[in-house]
Amino acid sequence: MSASGRRWLLGLGLVFMGGMALVLFFLLALATDHRTFQGEDYASLLWLNVAVATVLGLVLLWLAARLVLRLRRRRFGSFLLLKLTAIFGLVGLLPGLLIYTVSYQFVSRSIETWFDVRVESALAAGLSLGRTTLETLSSDIAGKTRAAASALGGVSDAQAVLALERVREQLLVADAILWSSSGQALASAGESRFRLSPHRPSAALMRQVRSERAVATLEGLEDLEALQDPRELLQLPAAALPRVRVLALVAPASFGFGSDVRFLEVVAPVPAALVADALAVQVANREYQERALARGGLRSMYIGTLTLALFLSVFGAVLLAVLLGNQLVRPLLVLAEGMRDVARGDLTPKASLPARDELAGLTRTFAHMTQELADARQAVQHSMGQVDAARASLQTLLDNLTAGVVVLDTEQRVLSANPGATRVLRAPLAAHLGQPLASLPGLDAFGAWVQQQFDRFLSDQTHQEGGHWQQSFELHGPEAEHAEAGRGVTLIARGALLPNGGLLLVFDDVSDIISAQRAQAWGEVARRLAHEIKNPLTPIQLSAERLAMKLEPKLVGPELAVLHKSVKTIVDQVDAMKRLVNEFRDYARLPAAQLQPVQLNALVGDIVGLYDAAEVPLRLELDPACPEVLADPQQVRQVVHNLVQNAQDATPPGAGPVLLRTRPSDSGRWVRLQVLDHGPGFAEPILKRAFEPYVTTKAKGTGLGLAVVKKIMDEHGGRVEIAQRLDGGEVRGAKVSLSFRVANMQHH
Structure with missing residues (x-):
């Protein structure tokens, strides 16, 4: 059951127990109040008690069935809950049985003592005493009134008012009225003076007075019998109290013609204390008789109420045992479930109880411990992830x-x-x-x-x-x-x-680094050679020509031929030395490349146009999809010229054309220019050192051509590659490949 379900069940049980307690108190109140509870209602209330007891018994059976089911399923905490239920049940049942037994005996014997014969005789005697007292009071007032009426026989109607005042004061009555035989008020004293039409006696009463001389009646006592507490009589006004009304015959002084019979009416209030005592005795006697008639039902009602109280106490004890047992077992269940999860490696946040007791605190401590374990494992996993990432990064770094x-x-x-x-x-x-x-x-x-x-x-x-x-x-x-x-x-x-x-x-x-260092060293050597060698070449050539001009007139025959041959040799070698020095100078003073977007196909097409009359023709395979490249047009022209001249020099006449081909790379970042010839290819020693200065297969070559190409491509941030051109495993020429960066990729 969820926490909300348990709280709902607890609230329902408390409401039910409170309702049963209210019913119990209500039944006890009804059973002791005869004015609101009738004897025939005892059976209904008894059956109500039986119904409530049945409901409580069914609830207890349901709780017992659930507990047995928990035991059969071997749910954790079931035996603890059984022990708690037994303890609380015994704690509620044993004292309840003791109190029930004592109360049963007490109620049974007390009810019998309530209806003792002496109590009934005392109540009857008290009731008779009250009636005798009221009758004596009425007879006394009637005798005094009869005497006063005899004294009024000789009083005229005109003097009657004063006479009535004296009578009222003497008799201590509240009102006195003199009536004629026809029922007309002749005079009055007291309260009746203020009434326009006092209530006159009936004709029957007057006839009774004529025969009995005086008649006394007690009025208003029946109206007070409805009072629940006779003490309330003392708080009523005097006009509301019972009173004695006496009507006496006033005989005329003479029985002559014209004399009329008159009547004296006196109203005297009954003392409030006397009426209260009489009513108290009457009320007590009536209640006693009612209780006596409902003696069996009252006994059953009290015993049923006690039985209901016993069931309520037992139910409350068992319910509290179940609920409190659940409250005690619940933290243990939370801990057990959490431990099973931790044993399986599940460190997700665990449930904890918000209560402030030690067991709930234990669940919070366990949840905190589990959270710390989860944080520690997460930290370890994070560290392992970092280690793996570092390992992967290191591996990636090593791989690259x-x-x-x-x-x-x-x-x-x-x-x-x-x-x-x-x-x-x-x-x-x-x-x-x-x-x-x-x-x-x-x-x-x-x-x-x-x-x-x-x-x-x-x-x-x-x-x-x-x-x-x-x-x-x-x-x-x-x-x-x-x-x-x-x-x-x-x-x-x-x-x-x-x-x-x-x-x-x-x-x-570090072969490339050494090669670059070697090229740099060659450049420095070339610069110094160009400076040191070029200066004396011109004087040598001029001196040889001047010597020939001076000696020609003086020599003839073989000597002149030797002179011409020697001077020509000197001049030719000086020219060769000049060309070599100029090439060294160009290699050493190669200017920095001025890169700009260049359409490589157009540039190659312009260069090829200069070789239309060449002995070895050129053929183009230019891909129109090639984008612009970053290059220095002048230096690219020099590179292409060098490669084309080398390819033509290496290709025998009639072997085939020199092929110039452009292709974009698959990545789109490079454009490749290839120069392919049909010559003998590179010898193995030459292929190993092709980009070093003075490495050449030409008789008249300086070996700086490919070195200049390599240096220019390095300035462009490109690549140059040479390889044999193979066909079926045989060398069919040489292949030089140049790779230029695409212009629109310069920022990538």
Whole structure:
């Protein structure tokens, strides 16, 4: 059952118990009040008690059935709830049975003592005494009135008022009236003086007075019998009290003709205390008789009420046992459920109870502990996530490093390697994990060298302080078959000891850096040679020409021929030296590229137009989808001229045209220009050092052409690649590829 259901059940039980208590008090009040409860109602109330007791019994049976069902299902806390129910039930039942037994005996015996014979005789005697007292009072007032009426026989009607005043004062009555025989008021004293038409006696009463001389009646007593408390009589006004009315015959003084019989009426109030006592006795006697008639029903009503009280107490005890037991068991159920969840690894927020008792505090402590465990696990998971992210980032970094990173164990076996190591060494390291580095194909020399460096490093104590070793190594032969140039690879290797005892080897291919340094050195050499050699060439040429001009008139025959041949040799060699110096100067003083958007297809088309009359023709395959590239038009012209001239020089006449082809890259970031010839291709030694100055296959070449191309492409941020042009495994020429950046991608 949910918490709201339990609260609803608790509220319903409290309302039901309160209602039963009100019914109980109401029945007790009815049973002791004879004025509002009649004898025939006892049976109805008894059946009502039986109905209420039946409802309480059914509720108890329902609660017992639910408890038995909980026990059969072996729900947690059922035995504790059974014990609590038994304890509370016994606590409510045993005292209730004791009180019920005592009350039953007390009520039974008390009701019998209420209706004792002596009580009934005393009430009858009191009632008779009251009646005798009132009759005596009435007889006394009647005798006094009869005497006063005899004294008024000789009083005329005119003197009657004064005479009545004296009578009223003497008799201490409230009113006195003198009536004629016809019922006419002749005179009055007291309250009747203020009445226009006093109530006259009836003819029957007057006839009775004529025969009895005086008649007394008690009026107003019946009206007071409805009072519940006789003491209320003392608070009523005098006019509302019972009174004695006496009518007496006033005989005339003489019985002559014309004399008329008159009547004296006197009204005297009855003392309030006397009336109250009489009414009290009468009320007590009436109630006694009513209770005597309903003696059996009263006994049944009291016993039924006591029985109902017993059932109510037992029901309340059991209900409180169930509800309080649930309140005690509920925190334990919450803890048990939470512990099962924690045992399964579920650390979601647990329920806690808002009450302030210790068990509810225990649930809050458990919920707080679970929350701390969840926070700790979340922190651990977050840390693990960070570690995984760092590991992934490190792996991504290693995978994208151009340098090679290899982790070795103490036996020089490869534990892990990044793709950069495979690319630099050109060996599938990932396929040889767990094998010694020296046992890999083509890396025996490199592995032995690394073993030697680590042995030397570990023999020194500096590695304990975070030191490392760093050396260069030249890979040659099969180990260094580079895809781009196939030349030897220069490695810079660095080794260190890992915290777990492993060995870290980091190496990088610095061949391009060395090549760039070599090109820079060649540029510096070319600049100095151009400066130092060019200056004396002109004087040498002028001196040779002046010497020939001076000696020609003086020499004849063979001597003159030798002179001409010598001067010509000197002039030709000076011109060759000048051309060489100019090429050195151009290589050393190559200006910085001024990049701008250029339509490469149009630029290539303009250059090709200059070679229409060439012995080796040119053919274009320009892709119209090529976008503009970032380039310096003048330098690009120089590059294309160099490549075209080299291709034409390498292609024999009739072997085929030189092909110029443009294609955009798949990524859309580059545009590639390729120059393909039908010559013999590059010799293997030349292919390895093609971009170095003075590397050439031409008899008259300086070897600066491809070096200038490489330098210009580096200035453009592009790439240049050379390769053999193969057809069926045979060399059919050379292929030079230039890659330019697309203009609209410069900010990406």
